[in-house]
Amino acid sequence: MATVSIKNLVKSYGKTEVLHGINLDVADGEFVVLVGPSGCGKSTTLRMIAGLEDITSGEIHIGGELVNHREPKERNIAMVFQNYAIYPHMSVRKNIGFGLRTSKASKAEKAARIDEVAELLSMTDLLDRRPNQLSGGQRQRVAIGRAMVRDPSAFLFDEPLSNLDAQLRTQMRLEIKKLHQRVGNTIIFVTHDQVEAMTMADRIVIMKDGHIQQVGTPYDVFHKPTNKFVAQFIGAPSMNMIEGSLADGIVTLEGGLQIPIDTSSTHRGPVTLGLRPDDLLVSSQDGQFEGQVNVLEPLGSETLVYVSVAGKELIAKASGRTPPVLGSTIKLNAAPENMHLFDSATGEALQ
Amino acid sequence: MSATDLTIKPTSEALLKTSGNAGVRPPRNYAQFIRWMLLFGGGILMVMPIVYMLSTSFKFPFEVYNLKLIPEEPTLENYQLVLEDGRFFNWFTNSLVIAVLTTVSNVFFDSMVGYALCKFKFPGRYIVFIAILSTLMIPTEMLVIPWYLMSTKLGWLDTYWGIMFPGMMTAFGVFLMKQFFETVPDDFLEAARIDGLNEFQIWWTVAMPLVKPALAALAIFVFLGNWTAFIWPLIVTNSQELYTLPVGLTTFSVEQQVEWELIMTGAALSTLPTLVVFLIFQRFIIRGVVMAGLKG
Ligand SMILES: Nc1ncnc2c1ncn2[C@@H]1O[C@H](COP(=O)(O)OP(=O)(O)OP(=O)(O)O)[C@@H](O)[C@H]1O
Numbered sequence: 001m002a003t004v005s006i007k008n009l010v011k012s013y014g015k016t017e018v019l020h021g022i023n024l025d026v027a028d029g030e031f032v033v034l035v036g037p038s039g040c041g042k043s044t045t046l047r048m049i050a051g052l053e054d055i056t057s058g059e060i061h062i063g064g065e066l067v068n069h070r071e072p073k074e075r076n077i078a079m080v081f082q083n084y085a086i087y088p089h090m091s092v093r094k095n096i097g098f099g100l101r102t103s104k105a106s107k108a109e110k111a112a113r114i115d116e117v118a119e120l121l122s123m124t125d126l127l128d129r130r131p132n133q134l135s136g137g138q139r140q141r142v143a144i145g146r147a148m149v150r151d152p153s154a155f156l157f158d159e160p161l162s163n164l165d166a167q168l169r170t171q172m173r174l175e176i177k178k179l180h181q182r183v184g185n186t187i188i189f190v191t192h193d194q195v196e197a198m199t200m201a202d203r204i205v206i207m208k209d210g211h212i213q214q215v216g217t218p219y220d221v222f223h224k225p226t227n228k229f230v231a232q233f234i235g236a237p238s239m240n241m242i243e244g245s246l247a248d249g250i251v252t253l254e255g256g257l258q259i260p261i262d263t264s265s266t267h268r269g270p271v272t273l274g275l276r277p278d279d280l281l282v283s284s285q286d287g288q289f290e291g292q293v294n295v296l297e298p299l300g301s302e303t304l305v306y307v308s309v310a311g312k313e314l315i316a317k318a319s320g321r322t323p324p325v326l327g328s329t330i331k332l333n334a335a336p337e338n339m340h341l342f343d344s345a346t347g348e349a350l351q
Numbered sequence: 352m353s354a355t356d357l358t359i360k361p362t363s364e365a366l367l368k369t370s371g372n373a374g375v376r377p378p379r380n381y382a383q384f385i386r387w388m389l390l391f392g393g394g395i396l397m398v399m400p401i402v403y404m405l406s407t408s409f410k411f412p413f414e415v416y417n418l419k420l421i422p423e424e425p426t427l428e429n430y431q432l433v434l435e436d437g438r439f440f441n442w443f444t445n446s447l448v449i450a451v452l453t454t455v456s457n458v459f460f461d462s463m464v465g466y467a468l469c470k471f472k473f474p475g476r477y478i479v480f481i482a483i484l485s486t487l488m489i490p491t492e493m494l495v496i497p498w499y500l501m502s503t504k505l506g507w508l509d510t511y512w513g514i515m516f517p518g519m520m521t522a523f524g525v526f527l528m529k530q531f532f533e534t535v536p537d538d539f540l541e542a543a544r545i546d547g548l549n550e551f552q553i554w555w556t557v558a559m560p561l562v563k564p565a566l567a568a569l570a571i572f573v574f575l576g577n578w579t580a581f582i583w584p585l586i587v588t589n590s591q592e593l594y595t596l597p598v599g600l601t602t603f604s605v606e607q608q609v610e611w612e613l614i615m616t617g618a619a620l621s622t623l624p625t626l627v628v629f630l631i632f633q634r635f636i637i638r639g640v641v642m643a644g645l646k647g
């Protein structure tokens with residue numbers, strides 16, 4: 001078990017810089033999820049921690065030791081890949097034991113360790129099978145088993161669940177989380193699925209274009225996004241963004257609508273008002289917004305309502321039992337404390 | 352040609368399929384009938400020499416120039432003569448040693464070079480690859496002279512090594528293996544790297560087992576190529592004891608004149624190892640393909 005600390009990490013491929021100075025401290029035993037859109041540099045970061053990519057500049061410390069120039073095997077980390085990377089020509093037992101090949105333990109000790117891991121992942125009865133006799137979820141479990149068997153100081157996962165179907169993904173998500181609670185190793189987990197990030201992480205790192213946008217607990221990144229990108233990236237459906245301008249605690253929207261807002265910011269000028277669909281409720285009495293219902297998306301327990309307000313389409317939530325009527329005009333209400341305000345020019349959040 | 356074009360999957364799949372629905376169906380139409388006849392004719396042409404070889408090997412000398420397929424007085428005497436003649440055994444051994452050694456060498460080194468060219472990103476690897484490929488365009492006949500000069504200078508004339516050295520590695524093998532290693536995902540190698548294996552171990556324990564079908568194909572090609580090689584062994588050897596089987600057979604005579612029935616007997620016997628090699632490795636190829644199919 002170990003801390004992982006990254007200082008000013010930069011990665012260039014030839015002349016193109018793809019990581020522009022990443023700083024991150026992962027505590028011992030922490031479960032950190034890197035999330036971001038495709039191509040933002042999550043895998044690159046992870047692979048540099050693993051030692052599979054050269055470091056252009058910056059430092060990586062694992063367990064307090066600088067590992068920049070260490071081979072992957074000297075870093076005592078284990079990695080689980082998106083397509084499992086378990087070997088089709090070896091049995092499950094051999095695959096799990098693969099990480100022990102270079103260890104000096106005796107045969108009996110190794111076998112005991114493999115059994116222990118198989119037990120932990122409840123796949124003892126699968127040990128003699130070949131990977132092609134396993135389901136996708138079982139294969140992924142073998143890959144995790146192979147990573148665990150060496151008892152590494154940190155686990156690195158690169159989108160391990162993205163090849164699984166939705167149901168299995170939910171199940172494996174839970175299993176990995178439970179596993180972490182049981183064995184307590186440091187985990188750095190890459191995904192582009194924000195639900196995965198929210199449900200599993202102790203802390204989430206949101207990346208975009210080679211920069212870290214925000215590091216925080218799931219609560220933080222959801223309720224206190226530091227900028228427009230994070231606000232829209234986290235949460236589904238994504239946050240409604242309405243342009244306007246702020247003066248003296250009142251936002252004047254493009255259509256002329258005035259919304260009083262709960263802010264201590266002295267900022268004046270163009271701002272973006274952010275409203276999560278969950279916070280924008282269909283109201284029978286009065287509301288700040290009024291518009292016509294364009295589309296209804298029933299989700300069972302609730303209904304997503306697409307409403308055009310002053311030429312802009314907003315997404316709101318209504319109850320699943322009594323949704324509004326398509327084409328009718330409805331009122332929407334949001335509590336001032338649930339409104340997010342961003343500087344339109346920089347995209348930064350305003351308090 | 353792109354990397355993925357070169358795969359033996361389609362043909363072997365066809366193999367598997369035809370074995371699935373055995374039984375000859377009648378031709379569907381006139382065009383197909385003609386196609387069948389053409390193919391049949393081609394097949395006959397291919398098989399004829401072999402049939403004659405076998406038939407001649409059972410004839411007495413007086414019948415050799417009689418082109419009847421079935422000998423009037425079939426005999427096993429030729430086989431007895433050839434097998435008892437020490438030279439045949441000697442040449443057979445030479446050919447076997449040389450073909451086996453070159454096959455092992457090719458399977459080992461071609462795949463090693465192919466792997467390096469495919470999986471290691473070093474500057475100039477493209478140029479190296481092109482240089483290797485370009486040697487494919489030079490026919491053996493043109494290379495024989497430089498090889499000969501080289502052998503003379505280095506004293507390799509009339510030695511096993513002299514016969515073998517041009518074929519210890521082949522550009523074709525390197526090319527074949529490089530293309531096959533493209534199908535091995537990098538993740539497999541990286542996972543092994545993280546688990547602490549060195550590059551040689553990764554190649555040997557992870558990459559090689561995954562390209563077994565290609566290795567089997569390469570082994571068949573190389574073995575057959577060297578087993579039947581004629582021009583170079585003829586040129587580089589002087590003493591009869593070092594002749595390979597194809598070279599020896601052309602001079603095979605017990606008395607003064609060339610005795611076709613004995614040559615044909617020797618030739619018939621010499622096809623046996625190639626059959627064995629093919630049967631062994633063909634199983635590998637098909638099994639490999641079946642495994643790959645189940646994986647996906
Ligand atoms: N070998 C390479 N050569 C050049 N550019 C590369 C190379 N590998 C990655 N990149 C670039 O680096 C950037 C980050 O890639 P990376 O694989 O880290 O993205 P990612 O966040 O993991 O995306 P995804 O969610 O699609 O996996 C991308 O813009 C990519 O084009």
Ligand SMILES: [Mg+2]
Pocket residue numbers: 042043044
């Ligand atoms: Mg990635």
